[in-house]
Amino acid sequence: MESREKMLRMYRHMLAIRQFEHKAGDLFTRDAVRGSIHLYIGQEAVAVGVCSALEPGDYVVSTHRGHGHCIAKGGRLREMMAELLGKATGYCKGRGGSMHIADFGSGILGANGIVGGGIAIAVGAAFSAKYLKNGRVSVCFFGDGAVNQGIFHEALNLAAVWKVPAIFVCENNLYALSTPFRDAFAIEHVVDRAAGYGVPGCRVDGNDVLAVYEAAREACARARGGGGPTLIEAVTYRMDGHFRGDPCLYRSKQEVEEWAARDPITRFRAKLIESKVASAEELAAIEDEVRAEVEDAVRFALESPDPSPQDMLNDIYA
Amino acid sequence: MREITYAQALREALREEMKRDESVILIGEDIGIHGGAFSVTKGLIEEFGPERVRNTPISEAGFVGAAIGAALTGLRPIAEIMYVDFSTIAMDQIVNQAAKLRFMTGGKTCVPLVLRTQGGAGRGNAAQHSQSLEAWYAHIPGLLVVMPSSPYDAKGLLKSSIRDNNPIIFIEHKLLYATKGEVPDEGQEYLVPIGKADIKRKGSDVTIVTWSLMVRKALSAAEMLAEDGIAAEVVDVRTLRPLDTETIVESVKRTGRCVVVHEACKTGGFGAEVVARVVEEAFDYLDAPVLRVAAADTPIPYSKTLEDWVIPSEADIVSAVRRVVDG
Structure with missing residues (x-):
């Protein structure tokens, strides 16, 4: 069993993601967030389980549904929310928005608007870690949809041939936008592909944060020990649509309800109380703190100034 | 000064920069023992080892x-x-990732990447191995596009590119690798700045703006024109992005006439951008319309007769210059 402190930190991060996403969704509905927004609600255990196994210097490459990865890896809520609102104080000074948040100081190499666009980039970060012998690992998150992009194949093969410390985390939430897994794959599981690259793979319950954490810890140990990459398939479900406003015509109410009963935060909360890691009162106190942090982030973002076009022109070239 | 080939000059640039900076590494297909498809990296794996000269599977997007x-x-x-033709396979990584990462993340990172490739026709490699795709890349904010025409420029520009913190599309020409030119001895360090055109021949009657292999054709056309008393100035832009508009415009203001020459096909080619800038900034100085000499709007054919017909020749350049000079 992990330390109490670590488990409570996991709980806090999962809650922070959930509450941040609820706020972000509200702000989108109120037209304060532009474009489209892809919420991580329901998948919190994957980002938090994986990132809890990482060191501060390790790299994370994220996706269009990236807020959770960023928070779990140590991203700051204020800069994140300010970026969603397109403000000068946001992580990307309003240049990127929801799909391009990065925090290089925390090892977050960026979300990505292209499905599968970051997988090979993660391999390159893993290669530099190996070349520079800095002991870091590089984690790449992607959805089941990305697994059918050609670059998934190229990147996994390259990582395996080069034996770099990369961890490929497929968040299989069963739908690539509207296309169900069974219509896009002729195999049972994503992890079945691992053998095709000579890479060890494992499949975990992506709504069980401790199970994800264990799988990630094992993959990290392999990577840091020179054993090369791992493919983890974390089976989960997004409770919101592909984007905020998606009518979700492609899935049944019953299916959504079944997954709601497996909510990763509710489950972890019950486990913490049951195993006497914390009392309900202690957890409620954390919930209040997180709520206040998210409120603070929203206030910070709303009060922040807009960016200037002149300043933007300095960021095209180094 | 000693003379070496364009390929040797590129190799020297790679070797010098790899010796100077351990963070410089090579990645690509068949660049190890094989030495690259055009022998530019020959000997480097022996000197620097397979960690730094990394052969890859055939996975352009991946690597x-x-x-x-x-x-x-x-x-x-x-x-x-x-081949620059194969860069199409890596287009998402080049255009959506490398070019935009710095901008999208608020200028908080940079992508010091040189993408060396080669293009152009003239060897019967046909439509998927002979293109000139520089206009595509010059169209993307965030990328720089470098196209040297001589061994001296190739070495100096490659060294500058390696030290630059931006993603750079460095396009060589397959017919230039064996050409020779003067280059200072190894160890006599020099750099050619990115974004600075070079006047390869002085002249007062007409400005020929060009790059890559077409610089050589423009220079021989200028020789032919000189015999008829027409003094052509040849401006080698060397880098398309950033484009040294100032040097081009100053030259046109002196000569009053301009012909833009490139090997890419005409429609949507980078020549259109050069002409537009000349017209925007030197319209009042022009004594004749600005003309383009470019490849025909066809895929590059295989047969020598057909390929020669498609690609601009010295005679095409001479005839365009005569049109603007004689009126």
Whole structure:
């Protein structure tokens, strides 16, 4: 069993993601967030389980549904929310928005608007870690949809041939936008592909944060020990649509309800109380703190100034 | 000064920069023992080892993406794409990732990546191995596009590109590798700045603006024109992005006439951009319409007769110049 402190930190991060996403969704509905927004609600255990196994210097490459990865890896809520609102104080000074948040100081190499666009980039970060012998690992998150992009194949093969410390985390939430897994794959599981690259793979319950954490810890140990990459398939479900406003015509109410009963935060909360890691009162106190942090982030973002076009022109070239 | 080939000059640039900076690494197909499809990296794996001269599977998108990731995390990779035609396979990584990562993340990172590749026709490689795609890349904010025409420029510009913190599309020409030119001895360091055109021949009657292999054709056309008393100035832009508009415009203001020559096909070619800038900034100085000499709007054919017909020749350049000079 992990330390109490670590488990409570996991709980806090999962809650922070959930509450941040609820706020972000509200702000989108109120037209304060532009474009489209892809919420991580329901998948919190994957980002938090994986990132809890990482060191501060390790790299994370994220996706269009990236807020959770960023928070779990140590991203700051204020800069994140300010970026969603397109403000000068946001992580990307309003240049990127929801799909391009990065925090290089925390090892977050960026979300990505292209499905599968970051997988090979993660391999390159893993290669530099190996070349520079800095002991870091590089984690790449992607959805089941990305697994059918050609670059998934190229990147996994390259990582395996080069034996770099990369961890490929497929968040299989069963739908690539509207296309169900069974219509896009002729195999049972994503992890079945691992053998095709000579890479060890494992499949975990992506709504069980401790199970994800264990799988990630094992993959990290392999990577840091020179054993090369791992493919983890974390089976989960997004409770919101592909984007905020998606009518979700492609899935049944019953299916959504079944997954709601497996909510990763509710489950972890019950486990913490049951195993006497914390009392309900202690957890409620954390919930209040997180709520206040998210409120603070929203206030910070709303009060922040807009960016200037002149300043933007300095960021095209180094 | 000694004379070496364009390929040797490029190799010297790679070797010198790899010796100077351990974060410089090479990534690409068949660049190890084989030495690259055009022998530019020959001997480098023996000198620097397979950790730094990294042969890859045939996965252009994969290894360009890996080069971007390495560039984001402390290395200065040089990725070699064997033919510029194959860069199409890595287009997402080049255009959506490398070019935009700095901008999208608020200028908080940079992508010090050189993408070495080669293009152009003239060897019967046909439509998928002979293109001139520079206009595509010059169209993308965030990328720089470098196209040297001589061994001296190739070495100096490659060294500058390796030290630059931006993603650079460095396009060589397959017919230039064996050409020779004067280059200072190894160890006598020099750099050619990115974004500075070079007047390869002085003249007062007409400005020929061009790049890459067409610089050589323009220079021989200028010789032919000189015999008829027409003094053509040849401006080698050397880098398309950033484009040294000032040197071009100043030359046109002196000569009053301008012909733009490139090997890419005419429609949507980078020549249109050059003409537009000349017209915008030197319209009142022009004594004749600005003309373009470019390849025909066809895929590059295989047969020598057909290929020669498609690609601009010295005679095409001479005749365009005569049109603007004689009126």
